[in-house]
Amino acid sequence: MAVQSSFKNMVLCLLVICFVSSALLAVVYAVTKAPIEAAAAAKTNNAIAQVVPEFDGTPELSQINVAGTDYTYYKVSKDGAVAGYAIMAAATGFSGPVSLMVGVTADGIIYNTSVLSQSETPGLGAKCTEPAFADQFRNFNPAEKVLKVKKDGGDVDAITASTITSRAYTNAVQIAIDVYKAITTGAQPDAASGASVSANGSSEPENNGGQDNE
Amino acid sequence: MEDRTMSKLQLITKGLIKENPTFVLILGMCPTLATTTSAMNGMGMGFATLFVLVLSNMAISAAAPYIPDKVRIPSYIVIIAAFVTILQFIMQAYTPAMYETLGLFIPLIVVNCIVLGRAEAFANKNSVIDSACDGLGIGLGFTLALTVLGLIREIIGSGSAFGFKFISGDGILVFVLAPGAFLALGYLIVLFRKLTAKK
Amino acid sequence: MEYIIIIISAIFVNNILLSQFLGCCPFLGVSNKLSTAVGMSGAVCFVITLATLVTYLLQYYVLVPLHIEFMQTISFILVIAALVQMVEIVLKKVSPSLYQALGIFLPLITTNCAVLGVALIVVTKEFTFGGEPHMLNLAESVVYAFATSVGFGVAMILFAGLREQLALNKVPKAFQGIPIALITASILALAFMGFSGLV
Structure with a gap:
């Protein structure tokens, strides 16, 4: 042939x-x-x-350097006034990066969050995309509540058996808050504010007894 | 090796049961195990493979008479890789969500043994139309197997079917994870053997 | 420190066979005997490390500067196929005894999705070894590829040992061959899940 x-x-x-x-x-x-x-x-x-809250026009893409890392964010406006910022932030989860788009309104309140990409275990960490967990960050005011999981003394309910993912999500939101502060006031985060920019907040030793293995 | 008198319809249907690539020939295990965390994902992977299988079968069958024997395999691989890349573009453009879910396993269709296997065993010695039918049959058999496996894993593992949740709470989580993939496929092959043996 | 994390993660936590399902064909196909499993693992180890080195350089020094990233899949598989051929020829000349041991497995490796899989993973996926998400550099990629292939070997050899034992037992007819192997693999994957969270 x-x-x-x-x-x-x-x-x-x-x-x-x-x-x-x-x-x-x-x-x-x-x-x-x-x-x-x-x-x-x-x-x-x-x-x-x-x-982000309702806006008109197209989101304005910019970059900002906070504590040595470049972050991408989008500024949105309504009727000429700044309506809010959509900030891209990521932190280390259980099996890879958890990347979020975090919306912060002009007065510093988290409007909503959305997961851009994650590779957490289905059924465990991957539940961070579900409203049951993610809706806790809707209208979250970092001035009134503590942006940490309850186990670390904060106000965020962690996903059952997925503390590391919950922590990563919370850290990413905290990074976004720091970026927001840098955008609006030019202030760099102070080292004392805890696990914020280090992207890897799970450095403290854990004694989970093997149950919260994610 | 194929029966010359086989009708087009027989060519298509034999891939579904008699020569089912997953349950009988046990080929293409990687995507079968990795992408069947839900019925939709399994089906998406199945159709993606079907697309490449039909087109590469046709192209190889048309080109085979002009390809020297010694460079047969590399030539086939290049042809298959070209169609896989075309599929990547199309999926990125029109079904970006599915493309992201299947991720790495779309480019890995290139090394799926089913595709190269059909090229070697069928397409290079049959007509273009017959090869297309063969690709369609095997591809449908693969899609069917992946959808069934995905459906079973989704029902047991997360209590939903095609994304439609019918029990509240979680299922038996391990079925969506790696060990469940091996287990579900193992028992499914046993079931398939039992059912086909009776006839 | 970072390299240790990469190595442990690639061998145990994200074992390429048992949690990522890459390279399942040889995993199920040539794991009947311990000696063949060792031979296959050695050959895969060699090719994965070499292929990742070459494809990494190809990606960042040829494809990206020329803006032809869309040729990724097709050029990677060509490089791997050529590399496997070359390794075969060189090995035959330089070390006939090693060629005797690995030779028969080499042609099979081109279509082993673990090779193309690892090559694609290192240039597309962000890793979080030791801190912030980042793309791997050349040294990390090679270490990652090598550790991954060691993980392949570990799983392969463990599995072959189990299957050798299994061959001595009475297995129900419908379970014989692949199904019982899949169920064994499932239990092995469960065991490997115990490593998750280690890094």
Whole structure:
């Protein structure tokens, strides 16, 4: 059935196949480039719209350096006044980074949070995306409540058997608060404010007795 | 090796039961175990593989007479990889959520033994149309297997079916995790053998 | 310190076979005998480490500067296929005894999804070893790849040992072969879940 192999036709054949494949890919890439970018933009815009109060116009993308790390945030405005900030923040969870979009209103209250990506265990840590946990951060006023899980003396109910994920989520929100403060006042977080910017708040020793293993 | 008189319909249906890639041929285990945490995910992976399988089968069947024997495998791999990348673009553009869930396992369709296996065993010695039917049949069999496995794991593991929750609270969590994947597939193959043996 | 975390995490916590389901085909296919499992693990170890080194350089020094990241899947698999061929030829010349031991497994490795999987993971996924989420650098990638393949070997050899014992037992007919192997793997995966939270 197949052609006899000789060095010349083998090289020629591979070259032709590679060339045709690459050409085909380049064409498909060019065609789908715009929709792919649109899909990614739609995802970001959805996340922003979810976490900040109603706004008009398009969110304004900026970056800020807080304690040595660059953070991306979007400023949204309504009727010319700043309505809030959507801040991207991440912290180390149980099996990888937990990345959030955190919305902070102009007066420093957390409006809402939304998970951009996480790879926590399904059924345990992955529950951080569910309203039962995430809704605790809706209208959370960091001036009145303590942004830590209850086990660490705060006001956030941790997910059962998933303290590390809950802590990571809470830390990411705290990072967003620090970024918000840096945006509005230019203040860098003071080292005394605890686990804030270090991104890895679980440095203290734990004695969970093996139960809260996430 | 394939029966010349086999009708197109037989080519399609044989992939579903008699030569089911998952339950009978035991091929493509990695995506089968990894992506079936829910019925929807299993189905998405199944259709993604189906897409690549049909197109690569057709392309390979058309190109086979011109490919020298010694560079057969690398040529097939390049053709398959091209279709996988095309699938990646399409999914990124139109089903970004599914693309993100399946993640790494979309590019890994390239090394799915089912795809290369069909190219070697069927597509390179049959007509384009027959190869398309074969790809469709095997792909549907794979999709069916993944959906069933995903459904079972979802029902037991999280108490829902196709995302529709019918019991409150959690299921038996281990079924959504790694050990449950091996266990569920093991028992499913046993069940499949019992059911097909009776006929 | 960070390297120790990477090594423990890759071998035990996120074992490539038992928690990420990459490389399941050889895991189920050639784990009947301990000696073949050892041979396969050795070959995989060699190829994964080398392939990750080469694909990492390819990604950051060729694909990214040229803005042709969309050729990732196709170029990675080509590099791996070529690498496997090359390793085979070199090994045959340099160390015939090692070639005798690993030789028959080498062609199988091209389609082992663990190889392409690890190569893709290191250039696409963010890791959190020792602090903030970041992409791996070259040294970390190679250490990660090597540790991952050691994890592959550990799981493979443990599993082959279990299956050798299993072969001496009476297994119900429907469970013979793959199903009982899958159920054994499930129990092994349960055991490996005990490592989670270690790092």
